[in-house]
Amino acid sequence: MDENRPPDEDSSKRERPPYKDPNRSTEARVGDLLSRMTPAEKVGQLVGTAPTLRPGRETVSGIAEAVTEHHLGAVSPFGHGGSPWETPAECVEVANALQREAIENTRLGIPVLFYVDADHGHGFVKGTTVFPHNLGMAATRDPALVEAAAGVTATEVAATGAHQNLNPVADVGREARWGRIYETFGESPSLCASMSAAAVRGYQGDAIGDEGNVIATPKHFPAYSDPVRGEDGSPVDVSEYTLRRVFRPPFEAAIDAGAGSIMPAYNELNGYPVHGSTEYLEGWLRGELDFDGYVVSDWNGINMLHHDHRTARSMDEAVWQATTAGVDVASVGGVEHAERVLDLLESGDLSAARIDESVRRVLEAKFRLGLFEDPYVNEDRVEQVGTDDHRAVAREAARESMTLLRNEDDVLPLDTSLDSIAVLGPNADNLRNQFGGWSTISEPEPPGTTIRAGIERAVPAETTVRCEQGASMTETVDLDAAREAADASEAAVVVVGETGYRHEFHRSETDRGEFPTRSQLELPEAQRELLGAVRETGTPTVAVFVAGRPLAMEWTAEHVPAILFAYLPGSEGGNAVADVLFGDADPGGSLPVSIPRSTGHLPTHFDYRPHPHPIEGSPREENPRPPEHPETYEPLFPFGHGLSYAAFETGELSVSTERVGPEGSLTATIAVENVSDRGGSTTLHLYGTDEFSSRVTPVRELVGFQRVELAAGERTEVTFEVDPAASGVILERGERRAEPGTLRLSCASESVEVVIEGRFGREGWRRPDEG
Numbered sequence: 001m002d003e004n005r006p007p008d009e010d011s012s013k014r015e016r017p018p019y020k021d022p023n024r025s026t027e028a029r030v031g032d033l034l035s036r037m038t039p040a041e042k043v044g045q046l047v048g049t050a051p052t053l054r055p056g057r058e059t060v061s062g063i064a065e066a067v068t069e070h071h072l073g074a075v076s077p078f079g080h081g082g083s084p085w086e087t088p089a090e091c092v093e094v095a096n097a098l099q100r101e102a103i104e105n106t107r108l109g110i111p112v113l114f115y116v117d118a119d120h121g122h123g124f125v126k127g128t129t130v131f132p133h134n135l136g137m138a139a140t141r142d143p144a145l146v147e148a149a150a151g152v153t154a155t156e157v158a159a160t161g162a163h164q165n166l167n168p169v170a171d172v173g174r175e176a177r178w179g180r181i182y183e184t185f186g187e188s189p190s191l192c193a194s195m196s197a198a199a200v201r202g203y204q205g206d207a208i209g210d211e212g213n214v215i216a217t218p219k220h221f222p223a224y225s226d227p228v229r230g231e232d233g234s235p236v237d238v239s240e241y242t243l244r245r246v247f248r249p250p251f252e253a254a255i256d257a258g259a260g261s262i263m264p265a266y267n268e269l270n271g272y273p274v275h276g277s278t279e280y281l282e283g284w285l286r287g288e289l290d291f292d293g294y295v296v297s298d299w300n301g302i303n304m305l306h307h308d309h310r311t312a313r314s315m316d317e318a319v320w321q322a323t324t325a326g327v328d329v330a331s332v333g334g335v336e337h338a339e340r341v342l343d344l345l346e347s348g349d350l351s352a353a354r355i356d357e358s359v360r361r362v363l364e365a366k367f368r369l370g371l372f373e374d375p376y377v378n379e380d381r382v383e384q385v386g387t388d389d390h391r392a393v394a395r396e397a398a399r400e401s402m403t404l405l406r407n408e409d410d411v412l413p414l415d416t417s418l419d420s421i422a423v424l425g426p427n428a429d430n431l432r433n434q435f436g437g438w439s440t441i442s443e444p445e446p447p448g449t450t451i452r453a454g455i456e457r458a459v460p461a462e463t464t465v466r467c468e469q470g471a472s473m474t475e476t477v478d479l480d481a482a483r484e485a486a487d488a489s490e491a492a493v494v495v496v497g498e499t500g501y502r503h504e505f506h507r508s509e510t511d512r513g514e515f516p517t518r519s520q521l522e523l524p525e526a527q528r529e530l531l532g533a534v535r536e537t538g539t540p541t542v543a544v545f546v547a548g549r550p551l552a553m554e555w556t557a558e559h560v561p562a563i564l565f566a567y568l569p570g571s572e573g574g575n576a577v578a579d580v581l582f583g584d585a586d587p588g589g590s591l592p593v594s595i596p597r598s599t600g601h602l603p604t605h606f607d608y609r610p611h612p613h614p615i616e617g618s619p620r621e622e623n624p625r626p627p628e629h630p631e632t633y634e635p636l637f638p639f640g641h642g643l644s645y646a647a648f649e650t651g652e653l654s655v656s657t658e659r660v661g662p663e664g665s666l667t668a669t670i671a672v673e674n675v676s677d678r679g680g681s682t683t684l685h686l687y688g689t690d691e692f693s694s695r696v697t698p699v700r701e702l703v704g705f706q707r708v709e710l711a712a713g714e715r716t717e718v719t720f721e722v723d724p725a726a727s728g729v730i731l732e733r734g735e736r737r738a739e740p741g742t743l744r745l746s747c748a749s750e751s752v753e754v755v756i757e758g759r760f761g762r763e764g765w766r767r768p769d770e771g
Contacts, residue, residue: 022373029372030363034356036108039345040338042359044071045110047338048296048331052082060094064101067112070335073362079116079124079162081502086126086440088160088382095161099375111371113362115164115217115296115331119183120570121149121394122156122385123439129156129390129571130448133436133548134169134195136401136567138185138592139642141683141707143198149397150202152390155212159381163369164215166263166296166331168199170250171220173593174605177230177518179505182436182548182568184225186592187605187639189246190702190726193253200257208260209370212384217296218254219263222280223247230518232504233266233308241695243269244734252289252734260293260365264327266301273309275301276318281326288733294328294361302330302337316340323350328358391572398569398576400681400707403589404643408561411540413583413645414491420464421455422485422539425495425530426472427546428452436548436568437502447571451495451544454574458582464489471530473499474515479533487537493581494534494560496527497547500568521552521599528555535559544577550595554636565591583645588681588707590642594635604635607698646680646712649673653750660724661757662738668720670747674710681709684747686720688727691742691753695729700746703727720747724756 018024019033034042049066051059066072077094078085085094095114102112120137122128131137131149140146150168157165172192173184185195196218203216223243227234238247251262262285264274274280275297285291305311305318312318319340322330330337344350366372404412414421427433429452431441441447449457456465466489470482486492498516505516515524523531534541542562545551546569556563564587566577579585594604651671660666668686686704690697704720722745724738731737740758744751 020372026364026367029367030360033108033110033363034359037359039352039355040342041071041108041110042355043338043341043345045073045359045362046329046341046355047072047333048074048076048115048329049334050076050080050332051084060097064098066335067098067102068105070338071106072335072338073110074113074115074329074331076115076332078160079118079122079157081124083124086124086442088125088127088385089379091125091160091162092377092379092382096376096379103375111366111375113164113366113369113371114162115166116157116162117167117438118153118157118165119167119169119438120436121153121439122160123435125160125385126440126442126447127386127445129153129386129394130435130439131394131570132398132401132573133182133568133570134185135173135182135548135592136569137397138191138195139403139567139589140397140400141590141705142400143194145397145400146195146198147202148393150199151205152393154203154205154214156385156390157214158212159377159384161377162214163371164217164261165203166217166219167203168196168216168218168254169220170196170218170254171223171225172247172250173225174246174603175226175230176521176550176593176596176602176604177599178225178227179232179501179503179518181225181593185250187594188592188607188702189249191592191705192250196250197253197257200254200259204258204260207368209368215260215365215369216254217261217263218251218259220265220298221251221262221274222265222284223269224265224267227267235268236265240270241730244730248284248734255289255291262291262293262295263298264295264301266298266304268309273305273311275327276305276309276311276321276325278325286326294358294365295326296329297322297327297331297333299332302327302333316344320344320349323354328361394570395572395575398572399579399585401567401569401589402576402580402585402587403565403591403641404587405563405565405595405637405641406557406561407643409540411542411562412564412581412587414542414581416459416582418459418463418490420466420489421459422466422468422482422489422492422534423452423455423495424468424470424482424485424492424534425544426469426527427497428467428469428493428495432500433498434546434568434573435570436500449572449574451546451574451577454576454578455493455581457575458578458584470494470533471526474524474526476526476529479530482530483533483537486534486539486541489539492534492537492539492541493544494531494541495544495546496523496531497545497551498549501548516549519599521549521596523551523553523556531556531560542581546573550591550593552596552598552601552636554597557636565589586645586680588642588644588683588709590640590683590685591637592639594639595637597634597636601635606639607701609696609698640683640685642683644680644682646674646678646682646710647676648680648682648710649675650684650748650750653745653747653752655745655752655754657754659755659757662724662740664724666722666724666754668704668722668745668747668752669717670750671715671717672708672710673715674712677712679709679711681707683707684718686722686745686747688722689744689746690727690729690739691744693729693739693741697727697729701727703745724754
């Protein structure tokens with residue numbers, strides 16, 4: 001019998017096959033369709049392609065050939081760098097044309113799944129709503145806002161015809177030198193978990209088949225963001241204890257929120273490249289976390305097994321490693337990948353059962369999306385892109401992210417009645433840098449508002465706004481003109497920071513090796529010289545940082561009275577910065593990462609583990625010796641830092657019970673009052689410390705946070721739900737357990753101790769790995 005002959009071809013023409021019957025269960029439809037597919041058709045469903053993979057064939061017909069002749073089931077025609085289609089209308093046209101080819105010109109009419117990189121809004125498509133990158137979103141401490149922003153992004157992605165977003169980034173960002181830390185939700189596993197789950201809920205909604213929802217793809221499982229040397233893609237050389245305690249929780253939360261897909265990390269862990277690791281993709285992801293969606297490779301992640309990791313002696317072996325390890329879909333494998341998988345299947349090196357398993361997952365997603373009933377996107381839906389309502393959400397997100405690090409002499413907020421203001425610096429009028437990576441700012445549609453434009457809009461028409469660059473990233477530019485502008489003005493806003501970049505600081509604006517680089521976290525001398533020249537004039541000065549990383553700014557903190565960290569605020573960033581500078585919005589953001597004093601002070605994350613001090617003795621001793629070296633973990637500005645224009649006072653921290661069992665729970669409550677004459681917001685962070693445990697636990701961990709907005713004189717109580725296990729030990733499969741002992745909870749300057757009941761000592765003690 002010919003293995004590639006379409007089964008039951010004649011009967012399928014006589015009546016509508018069960019897989020096309022929407023009244024049947026998804027399981028039945030998948031089973032029926034799978035039974036009708038040839039090996040080549042099955043393999044094609046597990047392979048994607050993109051126009052950039054076929055040089056000279058970046059056309060609809062060129063991609064359509066891969067779909068109709070080679071059965072490829074996934075395409076990324078737009079929504080990423082290098083696509084020839086950038087406007088919403090072009091995206092819809094291309095999506096419908098390719099879908100039509102799949103439906104009308106293939107034997108079974110299986111629809112194509114389109115996926116995009118919409119990391120902070122559908123940023124590679126013109127006229128869309130671009131949000132702050134995740135680091136800024138984390139600064140809002142507002143999961144509901146993160147969910148709303150993801151919902152807007154999903155609406156705009158779906159309106160252009162795509163079905164899957166390769167986002168959110170669920171990595172925990174602890175390596176400040178890494179060029180992708182701005183894509184993370186910061187250094188706290190708890191914060192990253194909360195925000196990642198919120199993003200998944202926003203993308204997928206109540207059901208991915210509902211209009212305006214897309215499949216979420218948390219990445220990069222299980223750990224990518226703490227690479228050796230801070231070099232993108234290099235090994236994450238951490239212990240399994242750290243992997244389970246720090247890096248895995250956000251993925252657990254995202255999976256619990258219903259994530260439909262997962263993307264593995266490029267790098268290797270414990271010597272195993274994740275794209276080829278059965279331990280991580282089957283053992284951890286499927287076995288321990290019960291993930292039942294599909295695994296999609298990162299861009300060229302499978303090729304790297306052969307070309308970079310060198311665990312595969314050929315591309316055939318790389319494809320075999322990834323497929324057997326648990327990768328279901330090669331995101332941009334192209335026709336060549338499909339041919340390799342088919343060859344391995346026909347030779348017996350890959351089992352039919354393994355292929356069927358992956359195909360089932362992909363087909364189930366397509367049925368859940370409703371693509372078999374409604375595969376096309378209405379071209380009128382492009383009107384949902386970049387609406388005023390969507391931009392209002394982006395402006396709110398950018399406003400809430402703004403983090404005021406310093407405000408000596410109450411320089412901020414500025415008075416809108418100023419006669420004149422100087423707006424200076426390399427990032428004052430630069431949308432590319434304001435957007436950051438994973439976006440386009442190409443014309444003709446104005447994609448956003450620069451900080452200069454935002455300030456000009458915020459002040460009265462009669463106010464003189466003097467604009468001079470003063471410095472580029474690394475060189476001074478007419479410094480005298482900038483100094484004169486500041487000297488002639490009543491206030492100066494100097495917008496400094498970084499260029500936009502992706503991955504290992506890839507960008508077109510500067511030469512390779514120039515700032516920003518891994519080796520330099522400090523502002524370049526030219527930007528510091530500009531700030532110094534402005535300060536010498538005596539004009540009240542504000543430094544606004546537009547940057548993707550926690551830049552070391554010790555010099556700035558010593559010389560500039562007001563510092564506002566704006567992150568990469570997106571299309572509404574200019575308006576949001578102006579809102580905060582002039583007091584129309586409170587700068588209520590809180591740092592999601594610690595800001596180090598210098599590169600040499602890294603790492604600086606707040607939840608470090610306690611360790612011996614051989615020279616000066618333990619700081620917990622009754623009479624410790626004087627320290628003989630600086631504090632290891634003392635950042636310039638710590639995690640959670642962020643000032644408000646209002647003033648707040650907190651009361652005592654109380655708990656619902658002072659004794660609780662290992663599997664019990666409790667609540668912690670603290671009162672907070674706005675004691676100033678203006679409204680504002682503050683974030684209360686609750687930390688937990690397991691005082692004694694069978695394995696070393698962090699000096700403190702974030703166990704809860706709430707952002708509170710209060711009018712002048714208003715008072716409220718904030719209550720946290722506390723799971724004692726959140727600060728407990730990690731068991732063999734990653735579960736947490738509270739051990740008998742003392743749990744110390746702290747919030748603001750208050751703390752309280754809770755007794756975890758049980759026996760503590762030799763007779764009743766068991767190590768975590770003993771069950």
